[in-house]
Amino acid sequence: MPGRLGGTGCAAVLPVRTDRLVLRPPTPEDVADVVALAGDWAVARHTGDIPHPLTDAPIRAWIGTTRQTHADGTGVSVLITEAETGAIAGAVTIAWHRHWPEAELGYWVGRPFWGRGYATEAVRAITDLGFATFDLAGVFSSTRGDNTASQRVLDKVGLRPDGGVLEVPAPARGDTWMQARRALTRDDWVRLRAARAxxxxxxxxxxxxxxxxxxxxxxxxxxxxxxxxxxxxxxxxxxxxxxxxxxxxxxxxxxxxxxxxxxxxxxxxxxxxxxxxxxxxxxxxxxxxxxxxxxxxxxxxxxxxxxxxxxxxxxxxxxxxxxxxxxxxx
Incomplete structure (x- = not known):
């Protein structure tokens, strides 16, 4: 069973710092910036749960949900921010049920920050956090077939197609999407981390x-x-x-x-x-x-x-x- 964030204490693991980024919990003061970035149709169209057009209310609700998730110890949802400027560039989430051996990974990056490698840097950091801190057995994600940029990010981090297909609810699109599943096991993560060393x-x-x-x-x-x-x-x-x-x-x-x-x-x-x-x-x-x-x-x-x-x-x-x-x- 994954370790509990609440047992560890949120302050003990967040924020997460990388070379160029700080991954931190969202606050109510972030609502306007998040709406401006996530409300862009170029971003929202690849997600099933970001409404378009986007208003403040869903983001405020999401912030409340992230706080509860952190308190319950069932996942980590953070904003991707630039270390030098503090600018919000996107968000990344890793979440699990108390009895799930695997965690589900999701992320988005605002269009002004595309092409900088931020997505790969943030996804790798949150994946490392999940395996190293919460004793996960695996991490999985899925993408739409036309979202090749996201597929490249997941490939770089080590999530590979495992033959599974997920039926993903897309309430913001009024639909359900069938998406190819990608996964990274703990053993593969250990091997990749050793190669990075x-x-x-x-x-x-x-x-x-x-x-x-x-x-x-x-x-x-x-x-x-x-x-x-x-x-x-x-x-x-x-x-x-x-x-x-x-x-x-x-x-x-x-x-x-x-x-x-x-x-x-x-x-x-x-x-x-x-x-x-x-x-x-x-x-x-x-x-x-x-x-x-x-x-x-x-x-x-x-x-x-x-x-x-x-x-x-x-x-x-x-x-x-x-x-x-x-x-x-x-």
Missing amino acids: RMVLVVAAALVDPDGRVLLAQRPEGKTMAGLWEFPGGKVATGETPEAALIRELREELGVDARAACLAPLTFASHAYADFHLLMPLYILRNWAGTPTAREGQALAWVRPARLRDYPMPAADRPLIPVLQDLLGG
Whole structure:
């Protein structure tokens, strides 16, 4: 039987924080923002229980229901909010009956926040919470056949079609939908979590010019996380030291020569991605030979420390910014 949220205490598990998000209980002050996002037909049409047009009353009722669910220990319903801005981006729910071995998962994300990976990040976090905290035997969900975006999210988190078909009530649509069931068992979750713990060692450098600017490189099209800006560097090969790997990567990526004596270790990033754990030492480099040139199709930018946050970065790189700003000013 799943563990009881009420027994654990809501404050003990909520809010849930991820790299970019905070998953927190809704409050009456959130009603207007939730209505604006969930009331969009592009969002509501894929759900069976969000009325359209949407008014305040159903959202106020939903908030009351979430409080009761938390108190009863039969599920968790939270808003998806941005960690940096506090903006509401959507909602995610995981719920079970006291005697169910599995929990049902559901979520929605507002249209202004599509394409940012928030759904995957939030669904993975709530799924981890369910298995790790409430001793669930499994998690299941279902989607309409035309909702391919939601199917991709569930695939990324590990929920796969299991051959089942669910008859899903859709009271807001006045209908009943037949939807393919997707599920994730505890054993599969443990296996996936172990795969995410696989360690990958990457090394990076903050090249600093005489004006105190830092060099960023933009990942080119065709690579994972294309378009994001990062500190130059790359993977440490078997048998390499971090310094040797960084010297090699800087030569290959930028055409510059650096000496190990000029590499000053500053800090490191430790970040869990979906299928591996990244450990990334960051070095400061102020002296090198040659002019940094994009040799792998990447764009380059010399950036003032105060403006580093203006450049979208991978989740592992962002925590390095305050350390650099403390060192360089700004």
